[in-house]
Each structure stands twice: as C-alpha cells, then as structure tokens.
Amino acid sequence: MQIKNVGVIGCGLMGSGIAQVAATAGFHVTVLEAEQAFLDKGFRGIERSLAKFAEKGTITEKPETILARLKGTTSIDDLAGSDIFIEAIVENVPEKHKMYIALDGVAKKDAIFATNTSSISVTELMAVTRRPERFIGLHFFNPVPLMKLVEVVRTIATSEEVFEAAVAFATKLEKVPVRTTDSSGFIVNRLLVPYLLDAIRAYEEGVGSIEDIDNAMKLGCGYPMGPFTLLDFVGLDTCYYITHVMFEEFKEKRFAAPPLLKRMVMAGWYGRKTGKGFYDYADPAKPVVSKNL
Ligand code: CAA
Ligand code: NAD
Secondary structure (H helix, E strand, O other), X not given: OOOOEEEEEOOOHHHHHHHHHXXXXXXXXXXXXXXXXXXXXXXXXXXXXXXXXXXXXXXXXXXXXXXXXXXXXOOHHHHOOOOEEXXXXXXXXXXXXXXXXXXXXXXXXXXXXXXOOOOXXXXXXXXXXXXXXXXEXXXXXXXXXXXXXXXXXXXXXXXHHHHHHHHHHHXXXXXXXXXXXXXXXXXXXXXXXXXXXXXXXXXXOOOOOHXXXXXXXXXXXXXXXXXXXXXXXXXXXXXXXXXXXXXXXXOOHHHOOOHHHHHHHHOXXXXXXXXXXXXXXXXOOOOEEOOOO
C-alpha cells in the first residue's frame, strides 16, 4: 500500500503539528481548514517550529523545502488525491461525522481514513463511512513535532493490511507506534485524564495552590509539566469534551468534569490558546496564576 499524499483536516494545535511532521518526512500534504485565518495561524506555528529545528540542525532539509510540500486549503475537493486522511478537528461526534461523510464523497476508494480523536470511539466515527475496513485511529501527542508516541488504534472492522500500513506510516514519521484497541482514551488518556481531573479536584478541596500542585508533580515525580500547565497546554475546551466522552463510556466518577473545569470553559478560558486558563499568558514567557479561581 503506497502512501504519498496526505490529507490533514484541521490546522489547529494537532493538525498543524501532524501536517508538519508528515511534510518533514517527505510526504505531500494538503491541510483543510474551516477558515483561512485558522490556516494562516497554523502555518505560522509550523514555520516557527521548523525555524527552531533548522537552528538546532535537527532537520536535514531547509524549512522552505519542507514548506514547499505543504499546501493549505479551505476547499475539500483539494484533498481528493490523498492516500491517507488524518482528521484533527474539534472533539465532537456530530462535527466529525459530518466531516467523514463529506470526505467519503471526495476520497479515492482505497484511501485510508484516520482519526486523531483523544477519546471518541473510532468505531462510532467509522460507522458513517463506506470504508469500515480502511478506518483507523492515529493518536498523536501534543506538541506533535516533539512527542515521539503515536497510538495506532484498530476497530473490530479494521483490516490487518490497513492496520500494518498505519503502523509503518507512523514509523516513517519517525514516531514510535504502539498498538491499541478501540477503548475510549486508548492507553495514554485512560491513565492521564483521571490524573489531570484529580489535580483540579485536589485544588478545589484546598490540598494546595495551583503553583504548588504543579511544582509538586514536576519536582516530586520528574514530570516535564505540572498538571495545570499541561491542562492549559492541551486546551481546557478539548479536556472538557474528552471528559464527557469518557464519562459517558465508563460511567465512573474519575472521568467526570470537575465544576471548576466547566466554569472555566463556559467563561471561554481555554488555556494557552485563548491566553487564559489556570494561568494567565498576557506575558507568554512569564505565566502567572489566573485571578478569581
Ligand atoms: N517545535 C520545535 N521546537 C519546540 C517546540 C515545537 N513545537 N516546542 C518547544 N520546542 C523547543 C523549545 O524551543 C526548546 O528549545 P531550547 O531547548 O533550544 O530552548 C525545547 O523545545 C524545550 O522547550 P521548552 O524549554 O519550552 O520547555 P520544556 O523543556 O518543558 O519542553 C515539552 C517542552 C517537550 C512540551 C515538555 O514540557 C513536555 O514534554 N511536556 C509534556 C507534554 C505532554 O505531556 N504532552 C501530552 C499531552 S496529552 C495529549 O497530547 C493527548 C490528548 O489526547 C490530550
Ligand atoms: P484545536 O481547537 O486546536 O484545532 C481544531 C481545528 O479544527 C480548528 O483550527 C478548527 O478551525 C478546525 N476545524 C473545525 N471544524 C472544521 C471543519 N469542519 N473543517 C476543517 N477544519 C475544521 O484542537 P486540537 O487540540 O488540535 O484537537 C483536534 C483533535 O485532536 C481533537 O479530536 C482532539 O481531541 C485531538 N487531540 C488533541 C490533543 C491536544 O493536546 N490538544 C492531543 C491529541 C489529540
């Protein structure tokens, strides 16, 4: 199975990173966005990231050579030649279903569909398409250009050939694939999400301040980021959507959204991407804990 052309849907935090690593690995990549402004923002991030890698000498080609393999579009028809589609739009079943129905209308018969969902059942997403055996999960981690892991998720309908092609594709992106079945949150979020939600509950119960809980987990456990820094980094909106899907799946309290998370999302505090979450990023180099939490 030859993969040359990659279609990425969504150019936000994850889609922009996925497009970048695919172009860096030599694939021709077309990225679809809902609006030109989001595409421009995503491409600015890619350019910044490639410039850092060029400065450090960790990429062998010039950024402009890699960028020449990347094309942005707001028209789904431009993705028709893709051999694999990687969808990274909002964590919402109706939105993703709409997208897959539209993609089925333009995609080649043998193209592979992959979702970067964090928590939604891959089988549920696959169900609206005409290609159950060619549908998989490819779950990348944030920030995609730096994080080595990709969870490759198979459903009971995924063909062996497609699953192995997806594992080989992830390897070509210089990622380390792990194989997993279609259970909400797969491996990482099954373990990570309750930990992040417990940090919020610990704060709500007065166990420690936001900064102290972050420092405790960084300095006490060697984690690269404390839980609140990581929640802001992932996006509180995305975390909130994930809790709904995982709670619905398992009906366990450890996956339920703490009230503070809900309030922050309702107030539009999505973390780094909106400039405010558990921390205020007015000066991005020196975040301070947000007031009134
Ligand atoms: N592209 C290129 N270089 C980048 C970059 C990017 N996107 N982001 C950061 N860098 C560079 C920085 O410029 C910096 O370079 P220098 O050393 O030359 O200064 C270097 O990487 C390290 O960055 P920082 O100094 O800013 O910060 P750091 O040492 O803390 O490393 C990090 C950053 C790799 C993100 C690290 O903090 C980390 O691993 N954090 C945890 C991330 C994590 O847990 N991700 C998973 C989230 S969950 C998920 O993704 C699944 C889901 O479904 C929600
Ligand atoms: P994001 O909000 O940063 O980006 C989503 C992008 O999709 C936005 O730019 C939006 O304009 C675009 N979009 C929405 N509807 C669209 C449509 N119909 N057509 C084209 N583009 C559309 O979100 P994100 O953090 O990149 O998350 C995307 C997906 O990746 C979600 O399923 C999320 O659960 C998953 N994920 C997120 C993380 C993380 O740490 N943020 C990690 C792994 C997986």
